[in-house]
Amino acid sequence: MVKRQIPKVRDLAPLMRFKKPTLNPKTRRLQSALTVEDLRRIAKRRTPKAAFDYTEGAAEAELSLRRARQAFRDIEFHPAILRDVSSVDTGWDVLGRRVELPFGIAPTGFTRMMQTEGEIAGASAAAAAGIPFALSTMGTSAIEDVAAAGGPDGRNWFQLYMWKDRERSMALVDRAAKAGFDTLLVTVDVPVAGARLRDKRNGFSIPPALTLGTVVNALPRPAWWINFLTTEPLAFASLSKWSGTVGELLDTMFDPTVTYDDLAWIKAQWPGKVVVKGVQTLDDARRLADLGVDAITLSNHGGRQLDRAPIPFHLLPHVAREVGKDLEVHLDTGIMTGADIVASVALGARFTMIGRAYLYGLMAGGRAGVDRTILILKDEIARTMKLLGVSTLEELNPSHVTQLVRLAPRALPAGTAEAVAAARPKRPASEQKETARPEVTPSVG
Template sequence: MQRQVPDPRELLDLVGFKKPELNSRKRRLDAALTIEDLRRIAKKRTPRAAFDYTDGSAEGEISLARARQAFSDVEFHPSILHDVSKVDTSTTVFGGPSALPFGIAPTGFTRLMQTEGEEAGAGAAGAAGIPFTLSTLGTTTIEGVKAANPTGRNWFQLYVMRKREISYGLVERAAAAGFDTLMFTVDTPVAGARLRDKRNGFSIPPQLTVSTILDTATRPGWWFDFLTTRKLEFASLTETGGTVGELLDYAMDPSIDYDDLAEIRRMWPGKLVVKGVQNVPDSRRLADLGVDGIVLSNHGGRQLDRAPIPFHLLPEVVREVGADTEVAVDTGIMNGADVVASIALGARFTLIGRAYLYGLMAGGRAGVDKAIQILSDQVVRTMKLLQVTSLEELTPAHVTQLQRLVPRPL
């Protein structure tokens, strides 16, 4: 092989030094390529109790692990020789548009994770053209979310409380603020056993103990934000009085039944969706009652551990009720490919909870924007590799759910 002295001009063409990014938030978010990357950043920047509240689930955390594994166990079946230079990710759900086939799920205590909280989530959702859902146990008011997302779609998640008048008042406020969809949550007769929280001595607001003070030393930014912004509290429930424990006790009512559903339906002028459905017979009964939608969900694995995997339930529920009501799904979604698989198997829509919160903890509003962008890019790339140009082209033929857990015959 003939060798030569390198030409300095050619060497200059190979030099690819980038201008250093001085903004530390932008630098760390630019380095995140996946939701798992955002999770790792979030864990470094957030006190353990707050991070574990977000990251953890109930008891042995089996339900959450199984839900994520179910998405990993998807096999895709792409077509070939289709023009996918342009793809359309838009859809309609619960009577309105969404630019992407996912929206932001309701999460409680959101400003605990990072002080921009629901305002960051709502603003990012509005900018992306997707719905944002506020929890009854949110830390920003109904009116505050409306101000943060004045022209976008806002949804409200409702716990029917022991003191029914509290819930009825929230329904009226959400309607007055122009929220278009109400999510009636039905999987919380009592709180699940979230053992990470108990071991961490989790409380709202966080208490300064020896362990939290030690935790502060490596996360001063989080504590600075916490101590220099408005008080952390249940924003929509401040007028009810009582301790945090009492409010949670009000929120979890084992006596709610179909009569409560009927009463809320009578009060609510928009779309009514039931969240927390976990079997086919309940799906059928709700569809027969004429609800506008159901969300297959086990509450992110935070209630009954070893509950059914929503993604596994999806095909059978869609076959049973998909012609009568819209079916959405949540729990375990960490990649845009998970979203595409859900749509292919008949879901009208999907909801992301932890994925958005990891972004929030990693970088506030900019982190939520990043989480949405990561998922959006993954949705588009997966659709192009499957060689479909719209969500309507996705069918069950594009997906196989590989099985690990097969029931033993009785």
């Protein structure tokens, strides 16, 4: 028989502790977010559909993005035991300077549409965390304002799309160099815009088109609505004006004739480090190593360009083995957790970048939301490292991770690939020559 008694208050008191209420609603909702996915759900509730879909969406059927995220889920970690992991160092050198975490904030366009603090929130949060912030050519805050937001400790990178107007492109590069940006992030996977169908269906344009549906969708989100109407009108910092969809802008502005010669020319103009973003094949990685760039970013543009594009995380170990001694290998697309970042470092990435994860935090709570994103990822990185039995990033290696097979190439019958290649008609040598880009000589720095 179990002896029972009536509980006394003095016995129960040590077993119960009432949580102190948090009165600030923003603080309360951000504290409730334990993962980036939690921030995403908060962001979706607080942001009108057109703006949220611009962040969330990808090209066509959105297979590239789903596959990239699934690739991170399809891993198996291999922890070592009985290691001293009482403290871990989550930082190391990237492009010659220390970062406190092996990730930074990726360049994102139209950012102040997501939340009015926009790039200023991202740059200031990144500086406080000791990580780089990348400003997009399509950013909605001026280059000089982003530099000021980061302060003396900020480390800013400028992301460049090459426009058909070369002088205008290089004028932006010149401004970035003068503002103290230390790295040029040249994006090479946008010869034309991908088919971002959500934006077309939502009528997402520059400036935003306020239809009855837009207004009705925004009404239950008063904070976003008030911020949108009472702050500086939205515009791209690098454009005077545009009327049309984002995709139409990309097709009008960006140059499908850019070649390796153009990239070499850009590299010669820039006084700092050069990173090429949008690499999706081993052959291109090798060629960029020969060109002498400082780093490459394996990326399919967050799935926003070519649907069914290669999965960067799957490409990573092959590229790292082949060119990792010649340049730094960076990675983006699909990262949602600190474990994703740890797995990337283990397979050869020196650095990773977050885009949507940062924007979810921004939409959930402005600068405080970005801080929350960074803190969540930082805690996940440190915890995953400890559970793997490593105390520094240098200790991570491919033996810690297995990429499980879900999508695998279908093997062709023996000799088929060679036969197909041999049967293809060869172009005359005169047609294979690349056309050199005319010289343009604005000074930089």
